[in-house]
């Protein structure tokens with residue numbers, strides 16, 4: 001990491017910047033590490049990417065045949081007669097989203113079941129053959145019009161995977177898909193985002209399709225040049241989880257594959273277009289280590305998608321599982337506040353409206369965010385700068401004005417002593433993303449004390465901490481790829497009901513657990529799948545928790561369609577107070593927490609007797625699931641944990657009927 005020299009207080013005044021079109025750069029064999037860093041630091045978003053990033057929150061409406069059949073993934077053989085919203089109201093949906101702070105909406109114009117929400121010419125499997133509005137209805141028309149009327153952007157999700165269309169699996173399907181896209185891109189006004197999902201399953205005839213992405217991209221660029229193409233597209237990348245929690249270190253500049261690079265250099269660099277390849281879900285995809293080995297670099301920002309309910313579609317049995325305003329607040333800090341955009345799904349119900357619980361939670365969430373960010377306590381701060389520089393730019397609420405922190409440090413004094421518990425930092429990404437690490441400190445009894453610190457900043461970085469009361473502060477940039485370009489610095493106070501709490505599994509898993517099984521000989525009855533065993537077979541007793549959300553982080557171990565069974569030898573009889581083990585649940589990634597977890601004991605390592613068992617009968621919420629055994633009692637030499645996997649994914653969920661994955665990390669024995 002480049003260390004910036006410690007010099008006392010400097011910054012240069014900078015005016016708003018105009019955007020240069022440098023979204024991509026090749027790396028030559030002769031480039032030195034310093035050349036590569038400089039190149040990485042000067043990449044910028046395209047106009048369309050910038051507009052998208054500044055929206056901060058996009059809404060997702062999963063609505064369609066599944067809403068009526070109560071499924072997550074339809075089979076494609078559904079009857080159009082089943083699509084019949086009782087009280088459809090596009091304006092109600094859009095207004096609920098708007099009241100929640102959402103500034104653009106993406107509608108599932110066609111999900112994997114192939115049912116089209118507009119009267120397309122490409123298939124009879126559409127609203128045209130439904131009883132809704134006597135076949136005259138058009139959901140795409142109504143929602144796009146409502147978005148326009150309310151001043152929101154509009155985008156479409158068009159699933160390439162189509163389980164209904166008879167042409168799926170043959171070349172002709174790519175033409176059909178082009179026609180569907182053309183209808184959507186020409187009949188409904190401005191389209192700001194086209195969202196392609198990566199699913200590529202079998203169609204009605206058992207065949208899979210080779211998607212003609214490049215042709216689709218060219219069409220979108222021609223018909224709707226402002227639109228970002230997301231996920232299976234060149235403008236916006238999937239953050240790698242559907243939990244709503246992005247990476248703490250999130251770079252918008254990432255390495256690109258040689259093949260993609262070739263495609264870009266063959267075309268104009270001003271209109272970057274490539275099919276995303278490789279694994280973008282790792283916990284680290286943009287660090288120095290990664291970019292120094294890259295052949296090309298691209299500005300490719302992350303989008304964090306999550307549903308307000310456990311499922312993407314509306315299910316009446318989930319009405320009491322709508323994420324609370326506090327959970328949504330946490331998600332905002334962990335997505336928008338981690339340099340990504342939040343794509344929040346709010347699925348309309350069978351009436352064709354947003355359910356009252358969802359709309360209430362959206363509203364309360366927005367109120368809590370407004371309350372938090374209404375007053376920047378650093379607004380009237382005295383910034384200690386070189387003459388001619390204006391520190392006020394750092395708190396003018398504009399992300400396109402900035403200061404160059406060439407000294408790597410800025411000190412400031414609040415008009416009076418204040419109590420705050422949130423820090424907001426923003427880089428002016430029109431100049432690129434540069435900051436690698438920083439620390440915020442306050443002056444206390446003549447000494448500088450750390451309040452909080454972090455790695456990347458990017459478009460926005462939000463950090464929460466226990467309330468601090470202070471007047472004199474300093475921000476030190478401790479690592480950067482080039483001179484830091486800071487746009488905003490804000491200090492805020494959270495409303496009492498949103499204040500950070502120490503409790504909770506999420507926070508606990510950030511510490512290193514000390515426990516009796518660390519380093520003890522252990523065996524697994526079945527080795528984990530090689531794709532998820534990077535940390536080695538002993539990763540489950542190594543005293544390190546894996547990430548709370550990224551299962552591909554070399555700490556989590558994964559098995560497909562198999563139970564987990566692990567045995568630990570403590571060498572001698574040992575007394576245990578408690579034993580717990582964590583599992584992951586991410587139903588959209590086909591990861592299911594176990595149905596039963598059994599703790600068995602043995603004194604000879606040969607015959608084991610079950611001591612306690614925990615059963616998980618209900619479908620758990622996505623996230624971490626901890627199974628805890630207490631009062632373990634007597635002394636034993638061997639412990640064995642068995643976790644029974646969900647053998648097949650239950651109906652109604654992505655991958656239904658397929659073998660589920662089981663992911664576990666760290667058995668803690670105390």
Ligand code: FUL
Pocket residue numbers: 072197198199305312588654
């Ligand atoms: C996934 C799809 O399979 C889900 O049903 C949902 O649409 C989600 C946003 O993308 O990959």
